[in-house]
Amino acid sequence: MIAGKYEWVRRLGSGGMGEVWAGRDRDLHRDVAMKLIVRDESLLPDLRKRFKRESIAVA
Structure with missing residues (x-):
């Protein structure tokens, strides 16, 4: 749990960052x-x- 709000479900993948x-x-x-x-x-x-930059692109 992150910040008491977001629950981890499953790993989707990994990349450069x-x-x-x-x-x-x-x-x-x-x-x-x-x-x-x-x-x-x-x-x-x-x-x-x-x-x-990536956050803006995927938003």
Whole structure:
């Protein structure tokens, strides 16, 4: 459980920045996708920018 709201359901896959999981928003009763970012020192310089760009694209 994350933030007392999001429940991990199953791992969907992994990529360059981390893993994507299927989840459930228990407050809004809907399915969500959650990304678990891997803290790789070589990715840190532009990780925030890449994550924000990806978040906007999939929204």
